[in-house]
Structure formats: structure tokens, C-alpha cells
Amino acid sequence: MAYKFETLKVLVVEDNKPMLDLTRSILQTFGVGKVIPATDGNQGFSLFCEENPDMVIADWMMQPCDGISLTRMVRNDPRSPNPYVPVILMTGFSEKRRVISARDAGVTEFLVKPFNARDLYRRIVQVIEKPRQFVRSGSFFGPDRRRISSTVYNGPMRRAEDMLVKTPGDINSGDITFSPIGERD
Amino acid sequence: MDVQHYNQPQRRKAEYIKPPNLIKAKVGDGGLTDNILDRAQKLLENNSVDFGPLADIYLTRMMEGINRAKAASGDEDLEYLIAGILYPCAQLKANGGMFHYPLVTRIAERFVQFMEVVERIDPQMMEIATAFHTTIRAVVAGKVKGDGGQYGNELVEALNGACMRYFEKHKKSLEKK
Numbered sequence: 001m002a003y004k005f006e007t008l009k010v011l012v013v014e015d016n017k018p019m020l021d022l023t024r025s026i027l028q029t030f031g032v033g034k035v036i037p038a039t040d041g042n043q044g045f046s047l048f049c050e051e052n053p054d055m056v057i058a059d060w061m062m063q064p065c066d067g068i069s070l071t072r073m074v075r076n077d078p079r080s081p082n083p084y085v086p087v088i089l090m091t092g093f094s095e096k097r098r099v100i101s102a103r104d105a106g107v108t109e110f111l112v113k114p115f116n117a118r119d120l121y122r123r124i125v126q127v128i129e130k131p132r133q134f135v136r137s138g139s140f141f142g143p144d145r146r147r148i149s150s151t152v153y154n155g156p157m158r159r160a161e162d163m164l165v166k167t168p169g170d171i172n173s174g175d176i177t178f179s180p181i182g183e184r185d
Numbered sequence: 186m187d188v189q190h191y192n193q194p195q196r197r198k199a200e201y202i203k204p205p206n207l208i209k210a211k212v213g214d215g216g217l218t219d220n221i222l223d224r225a226q227k228l229l230e231n232n233s234v235d236f237g238p239l240a241d242i243y244l245t246r247m248m249e250g251i252n253r254a255k256a257a258s259g260d261e262d263l264e265y266l267i268a269g270i271l272y273p274c275a276q277l278k279a280n281g282g283m284f285h286y287p288l289v290t291r292i293a294e295r296f297v298q299f300m301e302v303v304e305r306i307d308p309q310m311m312e313i314a315t316a317f318h319t320t321i322r323a324v325v326a327g328k329v330k331g332d333g334g335q336y337g338n339e340l341v342e343a344l345n346g347a348c349m350r351y352f353e354k355h356k357k358s359l360e361k362k
Contacts, residue, residue, distance in 0.1 A: 001215035008212060016276075018234040019283060029225040030217060054208050061272055084204035092279030092293075095301050114282025114290055117225035121217060131206050137199035144201070 003128075005031035009051060012037055013044035013058040013070060014090070023057065023090075026117055030124075041065030045073045052081040055127065057111075057120075060091035060102070067091070068105045075106040075141050083141065084134055086127035090115070106142025108132060229283075236284035240325040243280075244318060246273035251314050254306050263306065270314055271300040277321060288324050288333040291341055292317065299348045309354070313347050320344060 010032050014020040017039075024035045036051050038044035042065040044058060056074060058067035071087050074080050086108040091098070094112045102110055109123040132143035250269030257266055274293050281289030296317040303310055320340055324333065333340065 001213065003212040003215055003217055005212055005217075008208070016239065016280065018232075018239060019280060022229065022232055022234070022283065025228055026225045029228055030221060054211065061276060084202075086208070090279075092275035092277075092297070095298075113279035114287070117222055117229050121222055121225070125216065128206075128208050128212060131204070131209070134202040134204060135199050136202065 003031070006033040008032045008055065009034040009036065009053040011044060011048055011051065011053040011056045011058075013039070013041060013056065013062070013067065015039050015059065015062040019059070023120075026120060027057075029117075030121065041067060041070035041073070044070050045077070048074060048085075049079050049081055053085065055086050055088070055124070057088045057090065060089055060093065068102060068107075071102075071105045071107050071142075086131070088123050088127070103145050104140070104142075106140075108143050232284065234284045236281065236286050236289075237325055237328075239280060239284070240277060240286075240289065240321070243273040243276045244322050244325070247277070247314075247318055251311060251318065254314075255311055257306065266306055267300055267303070271297060274300070274317070285330045286325065287331065288329055288337045288340075289321055291332070291337070292321055292324065292344060295341065295345055295348065299351075309351055313344075313351060316347060317344060 010027055012020060012023050012027070012035055014023060014037075020037055020039070024037060027035050034053075036047050036053060038047050040062045041058070044056070045065075047053075048056065048070075056070075058070050060067040067087075067089050071089065074085060074087060075083050087106065088109045088111055089102050089107040090111045090113055091102070092113050093099075099110055109126055111119060111123050134142065135144050247270055250266070250271075250273060253269050254266045274296050278290050278293035278297055281287065281293060296314070299313065324340070329337070331337075
């Protein structure tokens, strides 16, 4: 048995045409039934409202409306047909503060470019198999920022570093999987 | 009871919502086969996109950012000036490796790391930015695809050395203070 991706509708928002075409081709090779292309966040949001896709894959740096602004609109704009839709953000940045800022905008997964086909597939599997619960608190609405799952727990873990040592398979620099200690939503 | 840090009433209530997993319901189980993933990877590796014109756009924007920073009077917002150089370089880092220029990605990534931690704009930093720009332009113009071998390593080491000397210099100046 395999995933039936032909039933999926994915919105890809990328202002770099070759990259948009490449991402679309990879998704089509995965068997995705409908790939909706858009070239910036504003067009992406219009198509999102029109098509109500199952997933959004967006580049971070776009003009005039970037992937972070698009994510905020998807999560908070009253016109949004599905504020819970998974958003995978593609970017050349991998520095922690950038990841945190994406996470705080409501991004579900973070995909660092350049990536390979399996990297993209892993992010898609992540949103299918390990969906995040959502949190509404004060000015934040988005996927729970504190997800860290461990399947190999074998004792007390009191430090963030312990988690990194004990569950290396669960921590991926491309994912938003860490949580600042003491954070309270 | 004394009010301590941990026994105060909660001030910011969070509402947790577990949306239905509509995607899972649609796609079912089982994942994709290795055969499909290999085909997707091959498609990615065999793409025939000419990176040159794309790189030119980002290199031009990066140079505009460098020139803007050089011409800055000191009143401008530092983060704005840095972003003008950093963002196009992050695009080079992101796209080089996607379109057969991993050496561009490697060089640009080093520069992104450098720019993420600098705290000021000064002539030496501008020299380093220009050196990175010139090197990336040369790699693209020379169509140095792949990792560039020994030549690629030497380029990266030279640029890395420039960054290290910059940090060393500023570390010393901080120690003097």
C-alpha cells in the first residue's frame, strides 16, 4: 500500500521560476494530483482562498509579499478558508534566529535549500504523520511550537541538551523541533 | 500562602486545538516507494536550468547592497543595510546547489554565516563582501559546476581565512576596551 497523493492539492509559492518549476515537477513525480503555482505571497493567498489546498509550500524571500507574510495571512486573515493548513517554508537560511522567526509566524515545517527529493518528502511525511496541535494565545495563533517527540525515552531528561543526545533521530536542523526552555504559550 | 514564582495564577491562557488530520484521511498509509523517490531525485539532478541568468540577478542585487552600504552615512538602519547584502547572497546559497553549482552554495553559505554575526559595517567588512561577490561571480562565469575540486577548496579556504582574520581583529579590539 502506498500514499494516494493523487488526491492532494498543493499550493507552491515561489518567485524564482526555475525553482517553482522544479518543485512542481518533484511533487508531480511524487504523484500529487494538483499543484497550484503562485509567484508571490499575495497571489499565493488569493489562490489559497480560491482553491483551499491541502498544503502550502512557500519560499521565504519573495517580493513584494514573502513567505512569512503569506503564512500570517493563512493563519490569521478572516478570508482564510483553512487556518490550520500545513505550511512548509523553503529558504536558504538555516540560522536558529531565522528558524525561530519562521516558527513564530506559524510555519509548520522548515526546508533548507538546497534540498534533495527525500528532504522535501520527509517534510511532507512529517505534516501527514505527525501533525501539530494548534495554539491560540495572545497574539500567537499557529502550530504548537514545543513539539519534541521521543520514542527512545529511557530516563529523566531535565536539560535541552539531554534531549539532543537522547533523540538524535528526532532533531533535524531543517525542522522546527526545538523549544525554548521556559516558554509559555 | 506566599506568592512565589511557580504558584502564581496563569496570566496568559492558551487554547489548544487539535484539527482533524484531513491530509492523512486523504492519502492513507504506506509512504512512497524508493523507486518514486529515486525518480524524483534523478529529475532534480538532471534539471537543465541555466543558473547563469538567475545568479546574475542575485549578484547584481548583492552588489547594489554592497554599494549602498559603502555609501551609507551612518544614520541608516544597520539591519537594513546588512539585509541588502545578505538576502541576495542567501538566494545564491539556496539556488546554487539546486542548479548544479554546489560550490556557489558553499561559498555563499560561508558569507551568510559571516554576515549573520557582524555587528557593524566597516571598510574591511566591505572588502570581504566584495571578495565573496567577485569569487561567486568568477565561479558562475567560469561554469565551475560540482564542488570545484582542489580549486574550490582553495577558494573557500582563502575566503574563510579573510573572515577569520576579521573576527580575530575585532576580538582584539574588544579585548583592548
